[in-house]
Each structure stands twice: as C-alpha cells, then as structure tokens.
Amino acid sequence: MSLSPTSPSLPSSLVADSVVDTLRAAGCVFAEDEARLLLSAAGTRTELAALVARRARGVPLEHVLGWAEFCGLRIAVEPGVFVPRRRTEFLARQAAASARPGSVVVDLCCGTGAVAAAVAAAVPGAEVHAADVEPAAVRCARRNLAASGARVHEGDLYDPLPAELRGRVDVLIANAPYVPTDHIGLLPPEARDHEPLLALDGGADGLDVQRRVAAEAADWLAPGGVLLVETSEDQAPYTARAVEHGGLLPRVAESEELYATVVIGARRAC
Numbered sequence: 395m396s397l398s399p400t401s402p403s404l405p406s407s408l409v410a411d412s413v414v415d416t417l418r419a420a421g422c423v424f425a426e427d428e429a430r431l432l433l434s435a436a437g438t439r440t441e442l443a444a445l446v447a448r449r450a451r452g453v454p455l456e457h458v459l460g461w462a463e464f465c466g467l468r469i470a471v472e473p474g475v476f477v478p479r480r481r482t483e484f485l486a487r488q489a490a491a492s493a494r495p496g497s498v499v500v501d502l503c504c505g506t507g508a509v510a511a512a513v514a515a516a517v518p519g520a521e522v523h524a525a526d527v528e529p530a531a532v533r534c535a536r537r538n539l540a541a542s543g544a545r546v547h548e549g550d551l552y553d554p555l556p557a558e559l560r561g562r563v564d565v566l567i568a569n570a571p572y573v574p575t576d577h578i579g580l581l582p583p584e585a586r587d588h589e590p591l592l593a594l595d596g597g598a599d600g601l602d603v604q605r606r607v608a609a610e611a612a613d614w615l616a617p618g619g620v621l622l623v624e625t626s627e628d629q630a631p632y633t634a635r636a637v638e639h640g641g642l643l644p645r646v647a648e649s650e651e652l653y654a655t656v657v658i659g660a661r662r663a664c
Contacts, residue, residue: 409433413446420450428455435459454584465512472534476593477585478508482569484654485624486512488647489567492620492658495519497564500614502526502551502607505593507535507544509567514542523547525554528590551603552610563614566621570603572596572629600626604633608640611659615642618663625655633657 410429417425428449435458436442448458456462456471463469464478465486471477486509493499493513497520501510504524514522522544526532532548539546547554573594578586585594596602604623611621621642625633634644634657642659649655 476505481654484649490516574600612641615661621659
C-alpha cells in the first residue's frame with residue numbers, strides 16, 4: 395500500500411480504493427467493509443498505513459481496531475484474546491431470554507466478557523458473574539463489564555466462583571473451546587496464530603471442557619436453572635449427551651441465520 399507519510403494528498407476515494415486493493419490482495423474476503431472500518435479508525439495517513447499493514451499480515455481485524463461489535467455493543471478486544479464470533483450472539487440471546495431481573499447469571503470461559511455484557515445490557519437488574527482462566531481475557535472482560543457492575547473472576551471454570559453462588563445460578567453460560575485438537579491446523583491463520591490455543595482446543599473430540607462444565611453444572615444451578623453451551627451442529631448430540639450425564643434435561647436450539655448451535659440443559663424445578 396503506497397500511503398507513506400510523505401505521499402501527496404490523494405482524494406479520499408483513491409485512498410479507499412488503495413486500502414481495498416491491499417486488503418483484497420492479502421486475502422480479506424470482506425475487503426470493502428474492512429477498509430471502511432480502518433479508514434474511520436485512523437486519524438492520519440501514517441496511522442492508516444500501520445493499521446492496514448497489520449491487517450494485511452493476518453492480524454484479526456478486531457485486534458487491529460481494538461474492538462468488536464457484538465449484540466449491538468462495542469466490545470474491547472485486546473491482542474492475544476479470543477475474538478467474539480457473530481454466531482455467539484445466538485448464545486447471548488438465548489441466555490438473555492432465560493434470565494430476568496434478579497437472576498444470577500454466570501458466564502464461564504468468558505473471554506472478552508462479550509456474552510456477559512450482552513446479557514447484562516438486555517436484562518437490567520441481573521446479577522452477572524464472568525470467569526476465565528486466561529489473565530489477558532480477565533483483564534479485557536473487566537474492562538468491558540466495568541460499567542455493568544458484573545464481577546469477573548480469574549481461574550479455571552468453577553474454581554474462582556464465590557461459594558455462595560453454589561445452587562443459586564439461574565443461567566449458566568459456557569462458550570468453552572470445542573475445536574478438536576487435530577482440527578486446529580485447519581483454522582484460519584487469524585485464529586490459530588493470534589488467539590490463545592487454550593481458547594480454541596477442546597481436546598481429541600472437542601468436548602473435553604464441555605464435559606467438565608456439564609459434570610458440575612447441576613451443583614451450581616438453582617432449581618429450574620439452565621445451562622447453555624455453544625457447540626457445533628455435528629457435535630450437538632454429544633454435547634447433549636454430556637449435559638444429560640450431568641443430570642440435566644437437554645434440548646438443542648439452532649439458528650440458521652447465524653449458523654449457530656446451542657445445547658440447553660435444564661435442572662428440574664424440584
């Protein structure tokens with residue numbers, strides 16, 4: 395991209411065209427959309443050139459911009475933190491539909507805290523907690539959830555949660571990693587090179603962390619509470635089986651629009 399600080403001033407349309415051409419040559423499928431975002435984020439020609447160069451090297455757009463749009467919210471995304479996917483908006487909406495003011499909501503493997511933030515925004519008065527084992531993710535989630543009053547905990551799954559939540563959680567959310575280990579190499583470079591492996595690798599069949607979540611969920615859920623787990627269409631029967639083995643009643647919810655699948659497990663009301 396020939397937009398050095400010493401370049402003569404160019405009409406904005408030519409600058410935009412140059413950005414699009416650079417992104418397209420780098421393999422960016424949505425080059426026009428990305429160009430608009432990068433152009434709006436840059437204050438100077440030098441900043442624009444730096445942003446475009448990072449994106450052309452394969453850095454995720456959200457890491458370049460420093461944010462991602464999720465359920466109408468602008469979610470801060472720091473380098474090295476898992477980028478919230480649009481399909482996960484289905485998980486957030488299903489969770490919000492299961493909550494009400496006063497509900498206790500827990501988001502495990504929270505990453506940036508995007509799902510917790512979306513639920514907190516949609517359900518005022520909910521008591522929201524989020525947890526992640528990655529320090530960078532916890533730092534990012536605290537930034538995104540600060541205004542909502544949600545509490546963010548650092549540790550492995552249930553370990554860092556306050557003991558008083560046991561048996562009181564109305565909505566338990568888990569967007570645990572579910573990519574099988576031998577499929578990691580098939581992921582786009584944006585994911586495998588720039589996101590933490592811990593947030594991607596779900597073990598041999600992709601369900602290792604989901605099974606751990608499901609095994610303890612009933613102990614944390616209130617009577618009538620629900621567990622919601624994002625998974626893939628192919629893995630959904632196995633995720634549902636893990637949820638059932640955990641003592642919950644499973645069902646599968648799907649969104650064709652977002653190509654998203656969520657297994658919902660309900661604890662009996664009594």
